[in-house]
Amino acid sequence: MAFLEINDVHKIYGQTVVVDTFNLQVEQGEFVSFLGPSGCGKTTTLRMVAGFIMPTAGSIVINAVDVTRMPPNRRNVGMVFQSYALFPNMTVAANVGFGLKVAGQPVRAIKQRVAEMLEIIHMTEYANRYPYQLSGGQQQRVALARALAIQPQVLLLDEPLSALDAKIRIALRQEIRTIQRQLNITTIYVTHDQEEALSLSDRIVVMNQGRIEQIGTPFAIYNRPRTRFVASFVGTLNVLTAEVVDAATGRIMIDGQEIRVNRLPTGQPDLSLAIALRPEVISLNDVYGQTANHLQGTVEDVTFLGPVVRICVRFDQHTIHLDSFNTPQLVPPRSGDSVTVSFPPEACLVLSDTPDVEV
Amino acid sequence: MRPINFWSWLWITIGAIYFFVPLFATLLFSLQAKRDELGFTAYVNALSSPAFFNSFLFSFWTAATTITISALLILPTAYWVQLQLPRLRPVIDFITLLPFVVPAVVLVFGLIRTYNRTSLTDSRQGLYVLLVGSYVMLSIPYMYRAIDTGLRAIDVRALTEAAQSLGAGWFTIMTRVIFPNVYIALLSGAFITFAIVMGEFTIAFLLAQPAFGPYINLLSSSKVYEPSALAIISFGLTWASIGVVQWISHSFSDQSQMTGPR
Numbered sequence: 264m265a266f267l268e269i270n271d272v273h274k275i276y277g278q279t280v281v282v283d284t285f286n287l288q289v290e291q292g293e294f295v296s297f298l299g300p301s302g303c304g305k306t307t308t309l310r311m312v313a314g315f316i317m318p319t320a321g322s323i324v325i326n327a328v329d330v331t332r333m334p335p336n337r338r339n340v341g342m343v344f345q346s347y348a349l350f351p352n353m354t355v356a357a358n359v360g361f362g363l364k365v366a367g368q369p370v371r372a373i374k375q376r377v378a379e380m381l382e383i384i385h386m387t388e389y390a391n392r393y394p395y396q397l398s399g400g401q402q403q404r405v406a407l408a409r410a411l412a413i414q415p416q417v418l419l420l421d422e423p424l425s426a427l428d429a430k431i432r433i434a435l436r437q438e439i440r441t442i443q444r445q446l447n448i449t450t451i452y453v454t455h456d457q458e459e460a461l462s463l464s465d466r467i468v469v470m471n472q473g474r475i476e477q478i479g480t481p482f483a484i485y486n487r488p489r490t491r492f493v494a495s496f497v498g499t500l501n502v503l504t505a506e507v508v509d510a511a512t513g514r515i516m517i518d519g520q521e522i523r524v525n526r527l528p529t530g531q532p533d534l535s536l537a538i539a540l541r542p543e544v545i546s547l548n549d550v551y552g553q554t555a556n557h558l559q560g561t562v563e564d565v566t567f568l569g570p571v572v573r574i575c576v577r578f579d580q581h582t583i584h585l586d587s588f589n590t591p592q593l594v595p596p597r598s599g600d601s602v603t604v605s606f607p608p609e610a611c612l613v614l615s616d617t618p619d620v621e622v
Numbered sequence: 623m624r625p626i627n628f629w630s631w632l633w634i635t636i637g638a639i640y641f642f643v644p645l646f647a648t649l650l651f652s653l654q655a656k657r658d659e660l661g662f663t664a665y666v667n668a669l670s671s672p673a674f675f676n677s678f679l680f681s682f683w684t685a686a687t688t689i690t691i692s693a694l695l696i697l698p699t700a701y702w703v704q705l706q707l708p709r710l711r712p713v714i715d716f717i718t719l720l721p722f723v724v725p726a727v728v729l730v731f732g733l734i735r736t737y738n739r740t741s742l743t744d745s746r747q748g749l750y751v752l753l754v755g756s757y758v759m760l761s762i763p764y765m766y767r768a769i770d771t772g773l774r775a776i777d778v779r780a781l782t783e784a785a786q787s788l789g790a791g792w793f794t795i796m797t798r799v800i801f802p803n804v805y806i807a808l809l810s811g812a813f814i815t816f817a818i819v820m821g822e823f824t825i826a827f828l829l830a831q832p833a834f835g836p837y838i839n840l841l842s843s844s845k846v847y848e849p850s851a852l853a854i855i856s857f858g859l860t861w862a863s864i865g866v867v868q869w870i871s872h873s874f875s876d877q878s879q880m881t882g883p884r
Binding site: 314315335336338340342344346351352366410419 | 776777780781783784785786787788789790791794798799802803
């Protein structure tokens with residue numbers, strides 16, 4: 264039995280299904296991210312785990328205890344909010360010690376635990392400051408320490424970095440991951456930022472319109488997306504419509520040019536399907552050799568992005584973007600140049616429209 | 623530097639004259655108890671009367687009781703509306719405005735008719751309960767609006783949920799999280815209520831209560847200068863209350879600043 268189990272959870276408001284048949288098992292110490300666009304049901308699911316929203320159906324089990332109907336203050340679940348939600352009338356130390364005080368712990372134990380937590384977040388010297396005297400990043404670190412001080416069974420983070428600027432966000436996300444590993448605490452992290460989810464998580468749950476599209480490791484989610492939605496939401500993607508020439512040998516046709524893919528779905532009734540290609544796997548130079556796929560087209564646009572140069576190539580109907588590293592050897596093509604792009608057959612992702620959950 | 627706007631200053635001056643001239647006249651009149659001499663005789667006479675202190679203390683304690691009951695009633699209500707029943711806000715807003723449109727005399731006769739021949743109208747204590755109840759109703763617009771403004775200045779939902787996730791129950795949330803963050807707003811409502819109760823005449827008079835308002839009125843029928851002196855004292859108390867609210871708001875405004883993303 265997993266440490267945290269979310270079994271067949273639904274949430275329906277009136278006629279609107281906000282969360283539909285959500286199933287997830289999280290092991291102790293695991294870091295799982297819920298990733299998806301706004302309104303996909305990720306925060307609702309998190310809030311059901313926290314106890315702020317009651318599921319319409321299904322159950323939530325933490326450490327073998329069914330907490331579905333348990334009020335939030337008895338679940339021992341720590342929560343970090345997007346808005347930090349620090350108590351403005353309390354100092355940093357009082358904020359961090361609030362949960363311990365509520366639990367009736369002795370003053371000495373509270374002081375010791377607060378000192379430990381402030382040390383972990385490197386804010387010992389800020390103990391007597393009020394929240395309004397801290398920056399956004401510092402406030403969120405205090406919120407994290409406050410949630411962790413009560414030694415919760417599960418730590419829930421609801422888009423904790425989305426209000427911070429890019430530099431602090433990156434630094435704090437590393438800090439969150441380090442602390443999570445250090446304390447080995449089971450964590451659920453809600454975000455719409457794919458980079459955050461990919462860099463932090465042991466596993467990612469990609470959600471769309473209340474349903475799970477795919478569950479997998481960051482590597483699997485990025486490299487082996489199961490649906491068109493996952494492929495398009497995680498990373499940049501070129502989606503091309505292809506016609507099947509021979510399903511058995513993986514031969515397909517794009518804009519009149521034949522290429523091969525490694526695997527086509529068996530029993531595919533349609534003669535057309537969607538193929539996805541990441542910009543970074545497409546090369547202007549023939550680095551993949553004769554066995555690779557080749558497509559001829561015309562350069563439509565060249566965009567300099569600093570470390571990479573993004574080149575837009577048009578075929579007959581389709582346009583693709585490819586990224587080339589900005590190395591000293593790179594000679595960027597010019598608009599209107601005829602070019603041949605290449606990519607290996609295994610880089611072609613055959614997309615489906617239906618969610619397919621891989622646990 | 624912006625040029626001085628002549629018309630703005632003209633209207634401000636006219637408004638100030640309209641406001642301060644009667645006040646100054648009352649003050650001047652209250653200082654003329656002795657012929658051809660300005661002095662505080664009327665004030666000394668008014669303040670040395672035992673009836674003054676009795677009525678003042680009566681109104682003071684009534685105001686304190688009103689504020690306590692009003693706060694206990696309105697703070698949880700406003701909190702719950704904000705947290706759980708935001709759709710009810712227009713209804714609550716309408717209800718809280720009723721004391722503005724129902725005249726005090728209608729209110730008190732309504733109460734007397736409704737509670738006639740009950741223990742509330744046939745005893746001194748009962749009438750006092752009616753008096754406090756009426757004052758609580760009068761205070762609702764001021765207390766509710768002040769508290770509601772205070773609650774809107776903080777993220778009630780996030781603070782409540784944060785406290786809940788840390789193990790706090792409703793009582794702890796109210797006393798340790800919500801109340802400390804709205805008490806300045808509550809104080810401003812409380813001081814306005816205090817000023818209203820201290821000067822209120824109609825309800826106290828019709829319920830035959832020995833309050834400060836009826837005392838001033840009674841004095842004006844038998845004395846000449848003392849009622850003016852008491853009017854100035856009453857006015858001073860009101861302004862002192864507002865001054866205290868301003869001072870407290872200013873002194874603690876830093877601590878109650880909204881935190882969060884910025």
